[in-house]
Amino acid sequence: MAARSIETILIANRGEIACRINRAAKALGMRVVQVASEADTDSLAARIADEVKVIGPPSAAKSYLNTDAILTAAHESGADAIHPGYGFLSENADFADAVERAGFVFVGPTGDTIRLMGDKAAAREQARKVGVPTVPGSDGVINDMDAALTIAREVGFPVMIKASAGGGGRGIRIAQDAETFRTLASQAANEAKSAFGDGGIYIEKVIETARHVEVQVLGDGSDVVHFYDRECSLQRRRQKVWEEAPSAALDDATRERLCDAAVALARSVSYRGAGTVEFLYDDETEDFHFIEMNTRIQVEHPVTEMICDTDLVAGMIRVCGGEPLGLTQADIARNGHAIEVRLNAEDPANGFMPFPGQVSALRVPEGEGIRFDHMLYEGYAIPPFYDSLLGKLIVWAPDRKAAIARLEAALRDLEIGGLPTTAPLFTALARNADVQANAVHTRWLETWLEHAADTLTDQGETTT
Numbered sequence: 001m002a003a004r005s006i007e008t009i010l011i012a013n014r015g016e017i018a019c020r021i022n023r024a025a026k027a028l029g030m031r032v033v034q035v036a037s038e039a040d041t042d043s044l045a046a047r048i049a050d051e052v053k054v055i056g057p058p059s060a061a062k063s064y065l066n067t068d069a070i071l072t073a074a075h076e077s078g079a080d081a082i083h084p085g086y087g088f089l090s091e092n093a094d095f096a097d098a099v100e101r102a103g104f105v106f107v108g109p110t111g112d113t114i115r116l117m118g119d120k121a122a123a124r125e126q127a128r129k130v131g132v133p134t135v136p137g138s139d140g141v142i143n144d145m146d147a148a149l150t151i152a153r154e155v156g157f158p159v160m161i162k163a164s165a166g167g168g169g170r171g172i173r174i175a176q177d178a179e180t181f182r183t184l185a186s187q188a189a190n191e192a193k194s195a196f197g198d199g200g201i202y203i204e205k206v207i208e209t210a211r212h213v214e215v216q217v218l219g220d221g222s223d224v225v226h227f228y229d230r231e232c233s234l235q236r237r238r239q240k241v242w243e244e245a246p247s248a249a250l251d252d253a254t255r256e257r258l259c260d261a262a263v264a265l266a267r268s269v270s271y272r273g274a275g276t277v278e279f280l281y282d283d284e285t286e287d288f289h290f291i292e293m294n295t296r297i298q299v300e301h302p303v304t305e306m307i308c309d310t311d312l313v314a315g316m317i318r319v320c321g322g323e324p325l326g327l328t329q330a331d332i333a334r335n336g337h338a339i340e341v342r343l344n345a346e347d348p349a350n351g352f353m354p355f356p357g358q359v360s361a362l363r364v365p366e367g368e369g370i371r372f373d374h375m376l377y378e379g380y381a382i383p384p385f386y387d388s389l390l391g392k393l394i395v396w397a398p399d400r401k402a403a404i405a406r407l408e409a410a411l412r413d414l415e416i417g418g419l420p421t422t423a424p425l426f427t428a429l430a431r432n433a434d435v436q437a438n439a440v441h442t443r444w445l446e447t448w449l450e451h452a453a454d455t456l457t458d459q460g461e462t463t464t
Helices: 015-027 044-048 067-077 093-101 111-118 120-129 145-155 178-196 252-268 301-308 312-320 400-413 423-430 444-449 453-462
Strands: 008-011 031-037 051-056 081-083 159-167 170-175 201-205 211-220 224-236 239-245 272-282 287-294 337-344 361-363 370-374 389-397 415-417
Touching (some): 031 044, 031 067, 067 093, 081 312, 093 111, 111 120, 120 201, 145 159, 145 201, 159 178, 211 252, 224 252, 224 301, 224 444, 239 423, 272 312, 301 312, 301 337, 389 400, 400 423, 423 453
Parallel strands (some): 031 051
Antiparallel strands (some): 239 337
């Protein structure tokens, strides 16, 4: 791909990731155009952009998911490139193709790569082709329930039923036995059909106490490097809430094998841009298994940036504009430990009820090793139409114990007035003995939350 000069970049997203892309683009000397729904014209992302293009009403389907409106805004503003962020159209292959056909740089992989790796069954097959271990399960998509049940029995219950086109925790069910399998498989297929237009499913063996470990990669279409690993095992409803880098569960030999596997897979599809290869890791056997690849920048990318002293968003803009990677694997070193927690406008002491409202006060923690990526300002009225993520508090320290202590201190210094947030959850987790000992897995948090209501209420009285 020939290098193309990017002078103006259009951000086809909102919220904290739009603000993050803005910072990276301006650091590269670029002019920034921000698209906004009618509900987001007073957002922080709109305020800090060089130009704002209103693309539709509050409904995401009529604004942030409207390809024609986004391309029209790009043409009118003289943009050279479009960055999709995460969510919305970021992993939509048809959108990536439309952007390139219209003459703009798409800051992400090609449509063909997104299509291949976005089909989770096809991605599993691609992983097997290059020798990357996968979770035991079905070969390809299954559309027949009788065949699916037969495979589930062969794999052995419990099994995870996953939508091939799913994402964000949707289109997933766990069947403990054959009696519940058909109902849950139908639910997963219907949910995926409604959300993604594709009801195909596949089957994976449930690894009972697995960890979620992922590898950050960056490619220029011909070469690929990794920026080591992250662990994202603390999840609620299959949504990550606490992420850290590197995983404290891996020894050096396993880390090297894991990262090499991620690079081999990304290189096999001529990967361009920033991406994440996700694995399940079994503490008992020390085996890892590929589960999927996210063909976009991840919410949790800052922890990798902190330990590798790099700007992944700027890096993906450069390589997608046609520049070579400009670094080898030997150039990338990791240092220390970083933790990120997702601050949502939700009340953890009340079943995580969403709570949009007005920010009456804002105090951002400062100091060495502290970063807060967010979309807030004092007086901002949070619109009720989108997800509840307000920002991400990220800390770095020389080791994991010190990082947890720094996180707890930063949470004490953080104030988001006027609405409840998930800050009390993270204060409680930072003080939890299992979390401090790294004795967690992907199902740990759900179990802990069943008995944590009083704990979260107590934390809420002493934090934000």
